[in-house]
Amino acid sequence: MDWISPRALNRLGMLNMNRRNVDYIARYNERSSYPLVDNKLKTKLAVAEYGVKTPQLLQVVKQQHEISRFRDMAEGLAGFAIKPAKGSGGKGITVITGRDGDDYVKASGARVGASVLERHLTNILAGLYSLAGTPDVAIVESLVESAPSLARYSHQGVPDIRIVVFQGYPVMAMLRLATTDSDGKANLHQGAVGVGLDIGTGRSLNAVQFNRPITLHPDTGLALENINIDDWEEMLEMASRCYEATGLGYMGVDLVVDSNEGPLLLELNARPGLAIQMANGRGLLPRLRAVESLKRPHFTPGERANYAMKTFASL
Amino acid sequence: MTSPSRLPFYIAVFLLITAGISLAVWRHIELGIPWLTGEQRPVWMVEARVDFDGSNEPVVASLNVPEQPPGFRILTEQAASPGYGFSIIDKAGSRRAEWTKREVVGPQTLYFKAQFIPDPNAEPAPPAQPPKTKRLFWEEPQATAVREILAQAEARSSTPESMTRELIQLMQPDTRVQNTTLLVSEANYLQLLVNMLNHSGIPARTADGLKLEDARRRQQLTPFLQIYNGERWLTLNPKTAAQGVPEDLILWRQGSESLLDVVGGDNSEISFSMLRQTVPALQLAAMQFDGDGLSFLSFYELPIEEQSMFRMLLLLPLGALVVAFMRIVIGIRTSGTFMPVLIAVAFVQTTLVPGLVAFLSVVAIGLAMRGYLSSLNLLLVSRISALIILVIFITAGLSIFGYQMGFNTGMTVTFFPMVIIAWTIERMSILWEEEGGQEVLVQGSGSLFVAICAYLLMSAPLAGHLTFNFPELHFAILGLILLMGQYTGYKLSELRRFTPMKVYD
Numbered sequence: 078m079d080w081i082s083p084r085a086l087n088r089l090g091m092l093n094m095n096r097r098n099v100d101y102i103a104r105y106n107e108r109s110s111y112p113l114v115d116n117k118l119k120t121k122l123a124v125a126e127y128g129v130k131t132p133q134l135l136q137v138v139k140q141q142h143e144i145s146r147f148r149d150m151a152e153g154l155a156g157f158a159i160k161p162a163k164g165s166g167g168k169g170i171t172v173i174t175g176r177d178g179d180d181y182v183k184a185s186g187a188r189v190g191a192s193v194l195e196r197h198l199t200n201i202l203a204g205l206y207s208l209a210g211t212p213d214v215a216i217v218e219s220l221v222e223s224a225p226s227l228a229r230y231s232h233q234g235v236p237d238i239r240i241v242v243f244q245g246y247p248v249m250a251m252l253r254l255a256t257t258d259s260d261g262k263a264n265l266h267q268g269a270v271g272v273g274l275d276i277g278t279g280r281s282l283n284a285v286q287f288n289r290p291i292t293l294h295p296d297t298g299l300a301l302e303n304i305n306i307d308d309w310e311e312m313l314e315m316a317s318r319c320y321e322a323t324g325l326g327y328m329g330v331d332l333v334v335d336s337n338e339g340p341l342l343l344e345l346n347a348r349p350g351l352a353i354q355m356a357n358g359r360g361l362l363p364r365l366r367a368v369e370s371l372k373r374p375h376f377t378p379g380e381r382a383n384y385a386m387k388t389f390a391s392l
Numbered sequence: 393m394t395s396p397s398r399l400p401f402y403i404a405v406f407l408l409i410t411a412g413i414s415l416a417v418w419r420h421i422e423l424g425i426p427w428l429t430g431e432q433r434p435v436w437m438v439e440a441r442v443d444f445d446g447s448n449e450p451v452v453a454s455l456n457v458p459e460q461p462p463g464f465r466i467l468t469e470q471a472a473s474p475g476y477g478f479s480i481i482d483k484a485g486s487r488r489a490e491w492t493k494r495e496v497v498g499p500q501t502l503y504f505k506a507q508f509i510p511d512p513n514a515e516p517a518p519p520a521q522p523p524k525t526k527r528l529f530w531e532e533p534q535a536t537a538v539r540e541i542l543a544q545a546e547a548r549s550s551t552p553e554s555m556t557r558e559l560i561q562l563m564q565p566d567t568r569v570q571n572t573t574l575l576v577s578e579a580n581y582l583q584l585l586v587n588m589l590n591h592s593g594i595p596a597r598t599a600d601g602l603k604l605e606d607a608r609r610r611q612q613l614t615p616f617l618q619i620y621n622g623e624r625w626l627t628l629n630p631k632t633a634a635q636g637v638p639e640d641l642i643l644w645r646q647g648s649e650s651l652l653d654v655v656g657g658d659n660s661e662i663s664f665s666m667l668r669q670t671v672p673a674l675q676l677a678a679m680q681f682d683g684d685g686l687s688f689l690s691f692y693e694l695p696i697e698e699q700s701m702f703r704m705l706l707l708l709p710l711g712a713l714v715v716a717f718m719r720i721v722i723g724i725r726t727s728g729t730f731m732p733v734l735i736a737v738a739f740v741q742t743t744l745v746p747g748l749v750a751f752l753s754v755v756a757i758g759l760a761m762r763g764y765l766s767s768l769n770l771l772l773v774s775r776i777s778a779l780i781i782l783v784i785f786i787t788a789g790l791s792i793f794g795y796q797m798g799f800n801t802g803m804t805v806t807f808f809p810m811v812i813i814a815w816t817i818e819r820m821s822i823l824w825e826e827e828g829g830q831e832v833l834v835q836g837s838g839s840l841f842v843a844i845c846a847y848l849l850m851s852a853p854l855a856g857h858l859t860f861n862f863p864e865l866h867f868a869i870l871g872l873i874l875l876m877g878q879y880t881g882y883k884l885s886e887l888r889r890f891t892p893m894k895v896y897d
C-alpha cells in the first residue's frame with residue numbers, strides 16, 4: 078500500500094473533499110442557485126442571456142405522450158444527444174452519432190432501434206437518472222462535433238474542457254478525453270483521461286486515468302504532452318461569464334469545442350470533483366486563497382480571465 | 393481559515409458534550425447507576441424472628457423496625473406470618489411492625505425481613521426540636537454519689553461528648569471509686585448511665601445494634617448509648633466510650649421505645665439471622681429511586697414494551713455516529729447514506745452470521761430478478777413496487793425453506809426492512825449496468841463493512857447499557873457528529889487516492 082502523508086498534501090495545497098464541501102461549496106454556493114445547475118435545461122436558458130452558447134436544443138420531452146413526437150423529429154436527424162435534465166456523472170446520456178437504415182448508431186458504434194431510445198426516454202421521465210429519483214424531463218440537443226485537432230485524442234466521444242471557476246475567476250482547467258472504458262463519455266470516474274491544462278497558455282501538463290498518471294492515450298496511443306487549446310483566453314472568459322449567470326461562487330464549467338460553432342457550454346457543476354488537481358499536478362488551495370485575499374475583485378469576465386492567466390499559472 | 397462566526401458553534405458543541413457527560417456523571421453519583429453492565433453491590437438481608445406462645449387470646453405483637461439506621465439504606469421490607477394481619481405503623485420517631493390475630497394457641501413464629509444497602513452517606517434526619525431531659529429523683533445515699541460522680545466528670549470535660557466519655561470512664565470496674573460501686577450493678581449499668589446523663593442535662597437514650605456477619609443465625613442485639621450533642625444523636629459504645637457506629641453494625645432500634653411488645657402471648661423472644669447478598673447495581677438503582685425526582689431521565693418508568701422499543705431507538709445514534717465517521721474521516725463509500733445503519737439494526741435482531749447470510753441471499757436473488765424486470769421496460773415507480781413485492785416473496789420463501797430445512801435462521805430474514813432492501817437492489821442493479829460490477833462490489837462491501845462496524849458497536853452490551861441508562865450521553869454523540877460535520881481534514885482514503893501527487897512534492 079502506498080500512502081502520501083497529510084503534510085505533503087498540505088504543502089502541495091491539495092483541496093480535499095471535506096474542505097471543499099465545508100469551506101467552499103457550503104460557503105460560496107447559494108442553495109437557491111443549485112436547481113439552475115442541477116437542471117441542464119435551466120442552465121441552457123440562464124447562460125444564454127449572458128452570451129454563453131450551448132448546443133442547440135432540439136426537443137424537450139416532458140411527458141410520456143410526447144415521446145411519439147420525438148420519433149418523428151429524430152427521423153430526420155443524423156446525430157443528437159439525449160440527456161436527463163437532472164442527470165449527473167454521465168448517467169443516462171445517449172449520444173447518437175449517425176444512422177444505419179432505421180437504426181441509430183451510438184458513439185460506441187453500437188446500433189440501436191428507435192424503441193430502445195423510446196424506452197430510454199421513458200426511464201428518464203420516471204426519474205431513473207435524476208439526483209433524487211424525482212421525475213425528470215429529457216433534453217434532445219444537437220450533436221457536438223468536436224474540432225478535429227482535439228477529436229483525434231479522444232476515443233469515440235467529445236473531449237470536453239473542465240474549468241473550475243471560483244468567484245468568477247477561472248482557477249484551474251483540464252481536458253477530458255473519452256476512452257473505451259468511459260464509453261464515449263468524458264467523465265473521469267468512468268475512466269476518461271484527464272489532461273491538466275496550463276491556465277496561462279492552454280497547453281497540456283500531465284495526464285491521469287483512474288487517478289493514475291499516464292503519458293499516452295490508452296486507446297489512441299497518442300502522446301498527451303503537446304496538446305494546445307486554441308482560443309484559450311476566449312474560453313476562460315466564457316467560463317468566467319457563467320459566474321454572472323448563476324451566482325455560484327465555486328463551480329465547474331464544462332466546455333466543448335464544436336468544429337462549426339466554436340466553444341460551447343455543455344454543463345455546469347456545483348460540486349466539481351477534485352481529480353483536476355492530479356491532472357495538473359498542483360493543488361487548488363493556493364489559487365483559491367489568492368482569490369479570497371484579493372482586496373479589489375475585478376468586475377468583468379475579461380479582466381478576471383486575464384488576471385487568472387497572468388497570476389495562477391505560477392501558483 | 394476558520395472564520396470568527398464558527399466560535400459560537402464550537403462553544404455550543406463543547407457545551408453539548410460537557411452537558412451530556414456531566415449529567416451522566418452526576419446521575420452515576422447521585423443515583424448509583426453503574427457505568428458497567430455487570431456491576432454488583434452488596435446487600436444485607438436481615439431476618440427478625442419473633443417467637444411466643446399463644447394463650448387463646450387476641451394477640452398484638454409489635455416489633456420496633458429500623459427507620460433510617462445510620463450507614464444503611466432500606467431497600468425492601470416484608471413480613472411472613474400466615475394468618476396474621478400485618479401493617480407497619482409510623483408513629484412520631486418510631487416505626488413498628490404490628491401483627492394481629494384473634495385466636496392464637498400454641499407456639500407462634502413471626503418473621504420480618506428487610507434488605508439493607510450499605511451507604512456511608514445515609515443518616516437519620518436530626519430531630520425537629522431538641523429532645524428534653526428528664527431529671528430523676530434519687531434517694532440518698534445514691535443522690536450524693538451521683539452528684540459527686542457527675543461533678544467529677546464535669547470538671548474534666550467541656551462538651552457533652554467528652555462529659556459522656558469521662559462518665560463512662562469513671563463507671564468502669566477498674567476505675568471505680570466507692571461512690572460508683574454504690575450505684576452500679578451489671579444489670580442496670582446502661583440505664584443508670586442514661587439516667588445520670590439526663591440528670592446532668594445531656595439528653596441520652598439507648599439503642600440496639602445488630603452486628604452484621606455473613607450467614608449468622610440466632611443473633612441478639614447489642615445495646616448502645618446515644619446522646620444528643622445539640623445538633624444530632626451520637627452513638628457511643630457504653631463500655632469503651634468509642635464514638636460512632638461501626639461499619640458492620642446496623643442500629644435496629646433507636647429511641648426510647650421498646651424493641652418488642654407482645655400482648656396476649658407469653659415467653660416472647662426475638663432473634664436475628666442475616667445473609668450477605670449481591671444484586672446488580674443497576675437493579676438496585678432502579679429500585680431505590682423509583683419515582684425519585686432525579687430519575688426523570690429514566691426509561692424504566694415506561695411500560696416494558698415501550699422500553700424495549702426505546703432500547704433499539706437509542707442505539708441508532710451510535711450507528712449514525714459510525715456512518716458519519718466512516719464516511720467523513722475514513723472515506724468509505726456506501727450505497728445510500730444510512731442504509732448501513734438500518735441493516736445494522738436488523739443484524740442486532742438477527743445476530744450477525746444468520747443476518748448476513750439472509751441479507752446476502754435476498755439481495756442476490758433480488759438482483760437476479762431485477763435483471764428480468766429491467767428488460768420489461770417498466771416505469772420507475774412500478775418497478776420499485778414490483779421489487780418490493782418480489783422481496784417479500786423472497787423473504788417468505790427463504791423463511792419457509794429455512795424452517796423446513798430445520799434451522800430457524802430462515803425466519804430472521806423478516807427483520808430486514810423490505811423497502812430498504814428493494815431500494816438497495818434497485819441502486820445496485822443500476823450501478824451494475826452503468827459502472828460495472830466492480831463499483832457494485834466496492835459500494836456493496838463498503839456498505840456491509842460499515843453496517844458490520846455499526847452492528848458490532850450497537851450490539852456491545854456496554855453500548856446498550858450506556859445509551860439506555862444514560863440517555864443524556866446522546867448529547868455528547870450529537871456534539872461529536874456536529875464536530876465531524878466541520879472536519880475539513882483529509883480522509884484516510886484520500887491519502888491513498890492522492891498518492892500520485894508524491895512526484896510533485
Ligand SMILES: Nc1ncnc2c1ncn2[C@@H]1O[C@H](COP(=O)(O)OP(=O)(O)O)[C@@H](O)[C@H]1O
Nearest residue numbers: 132158165166167168219220221235262263344
Ligand atoms: N450534445 C452532445 N454531443 C455530443 N456528446 C455529448 C453531448 N452532450 C453530452 N455529450 C457527452 O456526454 C458527456 C456527459 O455530458 P454532460 O452534459 O457533461 O452530462 P453529465 O452531467 O452527466 O456529466 C460529455 O462529456 C460528452 O462526452
Ligand SMILES: [Mg+2]
Nearest residue numbers: 166167331344
Ligand atoms: Mg459532465
